[in-house]
Amino acid sequence: MRTVIAGGHGQIALRLERLLAARGHEVAGLIRREEQGDDLRDAGAEPVLLDLESASVEEVAAHLQGADAAVFAAGAGPGSGADRKDTVDKAAAVLFADAAVRAGVRRFVVVSSMGADPRHEGDEIFDVYLRAKGEADAHVSTLDALDWTILRPGALTNDAGTGLVRLEAHTGRGPIPRDDVAAVLAELLETPATAGLTLELIGGSTPVSVAVKSVAGN
Numbered sequence: 001m002r003t004v005i006a007g008g009h010g011q012i013a014l015r016l017e018r019l020l021a022a023r024g025h026e027v028a029g030l031i032r033r034e035e036q037g038d039d040l041r042d043a044g045a046e047p048v049l050l051d052l053e054s055a056s057v058e059e060v061a062a063h064l065q066g067a068d069a070a071v072f073a074a075g076a077g078p079g080s081g082a083d084r085k086d087t088v089d090k091a092a093a094v095l096f097a098d099a100a101v102r103a104g105v106r107r108f109v110v111v112s113s114m115g116a117d118p119r120h121e122g123d124e125i126f127d128v129y130l131r132a133k134g135e136a137d138a139h140v141s142t143l144d145a146l147d148w149t150i151l152r153p154g155a156l157t158n159d160a161g162t163g164l165v166r167l168e169a170h171t172g173r174g175p176i177p178r179d180d181v182a183a184v185l186a187e188l189l190e191t192p193a194t195a196g197l198t199l200e201l202i203g204g205s206t207p208v209s210v211a212v213k214s215v216a217g218n
Contacts, residue, residue: 001020001025001026001068001069001189001190002025002026002027002028002066002067002068002069003020003025003026003027003028003067003068003069003070003071003189004027004028004029004030004048004063004064004067004069004070004071004105005017005027005028005029005030005045005070005071005073006030006052006070006071006072006073006074006092006093006096007029007030007072007073007074007075007111008028008029008030008031008036008040008045008047008048008073009029009031009032009033009036009039009040010073010074010075011156011158011178012073012111012156012178012181012182012185013029013071013073014039014040014043015178015179015181015182016071016073016182016185016186017029017040017043017044017045018043018044018182019182019183019186020044020045020186020189021043021044021045022044023186026046027043027044027045027046028045028046028047028048028063028067029043029045029046029047029048030048030050030052030063030074031047031048031049031050032049032050032051033049034049037049048063050063052074052088052092052095052096053087053088053091053092055095057095057098057099057102058099058102060095060096060099061099061100061102061103062103064099064100064102064103064105065103067103067105068105068107069105069107069108069109069189070096070100070105070107070108070109071108071109071110071111071185071189072092072093072096072097072108072109072110072111072136073111073185074088074089074092074093074096075088075089075111076088076089076129081125082125082128085125085128085129085132086128086132089129089132089133089136090132090133090135090136093110093133093136093139093140094136094139094140097110097136097139097140097143097146097148098143100146101143101145101146105146106145106146106147107146107147107189107192107195108140108143108146108147108148108149109148109149109150109151109185109188109189110136110137110140110148110149110150110151111151111153111181111185112133112136112137112150112151112152112198113129113130113133113152113153114152114153114154114155114173114200115130115152116130116133116134116137116152117130117131117134118131118134118135118137118138119131119134120134137150137198141198147192147195147196148195148196149188149194149195149196149197149198149199150197150198150199151181151184151185151188151199151201152198152199152200152201153176153181153200153201153202154171154173154174154175154176154200154201154202154203155173155174155175155176156175156176156177156178156181157175157176157177157178158177158178159175159177159179160177160179161177161178161179161180161182161183162177162180162203163180163183163207163208164180164203164204164205164206164207164208165180165184165201165202165203165204165206165207165208165211166201166202166203166204166205166206166211167184167199167200167201167204167206167211167212167214167215168199168200168215169197169198169199169200169215169218170200171200171201171202171204172200172202173202174202174203175202175203176201176202176203177203180201180203180208181201183208184201184208184211184212187208187209187212188212191212191213191216193216193217194212194215194216197215197218199215
C-alpha cells in the first residue's frame with residue numbers, strides 16, 4: 001500500500017511513517033522545507049517538497065497519483081496566529097481532500113482535534129483553530145468520492161505509547177500519547193470498514209487493534 005501524508009514532518013506523521021514502513025508499506029510525506037527530508041528518510045518515508053499553502057489542487061493531485069491512501073496530518077502549530085489556522089488547518093485540509101478526489105485516492109484519514117466544530121464560539125486562537133478543524137472535517141465528510149475517517153485525539157503527550165486506548169464516537173476528554181495516535185492511524189488505514197466514521201481517541205484499556213476492530217462497520 002502506498003500512503004501519502006500531508007504534514008510529513010509533524011510529530012505524529014513521523015511516528016506513523018515509521019510504523020507503516022515497518023509494515024512494508026510505501027510511504028511519502030509532504031514537507032515544506034528541504035532540510036526536513038533526512039528525518040523522513042530516517043523514518044523510512046520518501047520526502048516530497050510541496051507547500052500546501054501555495055500549491056494548486058492539480059499540483060497536489062499529481063503527488064497523490066497512484067496512492068492507495070492519504071492522511072492529512074498537517075497543522076499550523078501552537079505558535080501560529082489565526083490566519084494560519086485558516087490557511088493550514090482549514091484550507092490545506094480542504095485542498096488535500098479535493099486533490100485526493102481528483103487523483104482517485106479513495107481512502108482518506110484526517111488527524112483532527114477533539115472539540116473541532118464549525119459552530120464553535122469564541123475569539124481566542126484556540127477557538128479559531130477548533131472552528132477551522134471543524135470546517136475542514138465538515139468538507140471532507142461531504143465528499144462521496146472519499147472513504148474518509150476522521151480521528152479526533154484528546155490532549156497529545158510525548159509519553160511512551162501504551163498500546164491501550166479508548167476509541168469511540170464520543171469518549172470525553174483525556175490525554176493520549178502521540179505514539180498511540182500513530183498506532184491507531186496505521187490500524188485505521190488497514191481497516192477500510194472504518195470509513196464514514198468520526199472517532200474520538202484518548203488513553204484507555206483496549207489494545208489498539210481490538211479498539212479499531214470494535215468500531216469498524218458501525
